[in-house]
Amino acid sequence: MNTPKVSIRALSKRFEGASVNALQQIDLDIAANEFVTFVGASGCGKSTLLRTIGGLETHSSGELLVDGRPVTGPDVDRAMVFQHYSLYPWMSVIENIRFCRQLAAHTRQRSSADVEAASGRADALLRLMGLEASAQAWPNQLSGGMQQRVAIARALMGRPGMLLMDEPFGALDAQTREVMHDLIRHVHRLEKATIVFVTHDVEEAIYLGGRVVLMAPRPGRIDTIYEVPFGDRRDQDLKHAPEFLRLKREILERIRETSGMKTDLEQLQRLSGLAESA
Numbered sequence: 001m002n003t004p005k006v007s008i009r010a011l012s013k014r015f016e017g018a019s020v021n022a023l024q025q026i027d028l029d030i031a032a033n034e035f036v037t038f039v040g041a042s043g044c045g046k047s048t049l050l051r052t053i054g055g056l057e058t059h060s061s062g063e064l065l066v067d068g069r070p071v072t073g074p075d076v077d078r079a080m081v082f083q084h085y086s087l088y089p090w091m092s093v094i095e096n097i098r099f100c101r102q103l104a105a106h107t108r109q110r111s112s113a114d115v116e117a118a119s120g121r122a123d124a125l126l127r128l129m130g131l132e133a134s135a136q137a138w139p140n141q142l143s144g145g146m147q148q149r150v151a152i153a154r155a156l157m158g159r160p161g162m163l164l165m166d167e168p169f170g171a172l173d174a175q176t177r178e179v180m181h182d183l184i185r186h187v188h189r190l191e192k193a194t195i196v197f198v199t200h201d202v203e204e205a206i207y208l209g210g211r212v213v214l215m216a217p218r219p220g221r222i223d224t225i226y227e228v229p230f231g232d233r234r235d236q237d238l239k240h241a242p243e244f245l246r247l248k249r250e251i252l253e254r255i256r257e258t259s260g261m262k263t264d265l266e267q268l269q270r271l272s273g274l275a276e277s278a
């Protein structure tokens with residue numbers, strides 16, 4: 001078997017002063033070029049796991065390898081995209097996209113000729129993300145969806161092997177999200193990056209992922225991994241197909257069970273029944 005892009009073994013993480021592990025005994029392999037999505041109740045450790053893979057958090061025990069090597073910190077090969085666009089407001093769209101390359105040139109002592117050569121890449125990304133007409137615009141002149149396209153283009157500029165995305169479409173309206181879903185699937189096919197994607201939205205997780213990893217809280221752990229049986233051919237109609245809706249219901253139900261919300265609701269129903277009979 002090929003070396004997985006990410007290999008996680010018995011990984012645990014406890015934040016200082018916490019009484020319970022944020023991550024408990026996580027075991028997971030992610031293959032190169034896979035698109036894997038993470039869902040789960042609030043506080044189940046999705047972001048912590050993503051940030052740990054990104055090298056922004058350390059783990060307390062266990063093993064985390066990317067390309068067979070231990071993760072010791074952030075790396076340009078693992079680009080992150082967050083919910084908030086984090087663009088530089090004083091730079092135009094094209095300057096924001098090129099910025100990462102300039103930084104790489106600086107840190108790796110590259111020549112300015114290398115940076116010039118990257119212009120072709122920046123232009124290609126502008127086209128890929130449908131941003132040609134906005135190249136000279138300032139971030140505050142763009143809609144949320146357009147700003148997130150810039151953030152994704154910037155993340156792709158250094159040709160990362162992995163994109164780590166933490167609720168990247170969480171702040172967008174429903175129509176814009178649909179457009180972004182198809183765009184990110186296109187990016188995945190074209191760029192051949194491994195994508196790890198955290199979301200609260202089960203429909204989004206199924207539509208995008210080859211696998212959906214469901215995590216449970218207190219302690220944060222992997223509960224169930226769902227293989228998504230729809231292959232590569234997906235379009236928006238799929239979201240209304242009976243098999244899609246069945247899987248969505250199954251995952252939502254499991255999230256309710258693992259979060260304890262179901263028990264709370266049942267208790268509430270019992271209590272309201274008692275109140276009525278009193």
Ligand SMILES: Nc1ncnc2c1ncn2[C@@H]1O[C@H](COP(=O)(O)OP(=O)(O)OP(=O)(O)O)[C@@H](O)[C@H]1O
Pocket residue numbers: 015016018022040041042043044045046047048049200220
């Ligand atoms: N920097 C931190 N210091 C202490 N505890 C933290 C820190 N970051 C996260 N936690 C705790 O770790 C647990 C997992 O948090 P995390 O943000 O990873 O969950 P999540 O599944 O991404 O949640 P959400 O869906 O609400 O964003 C939570 O109990 C959270 O309070």
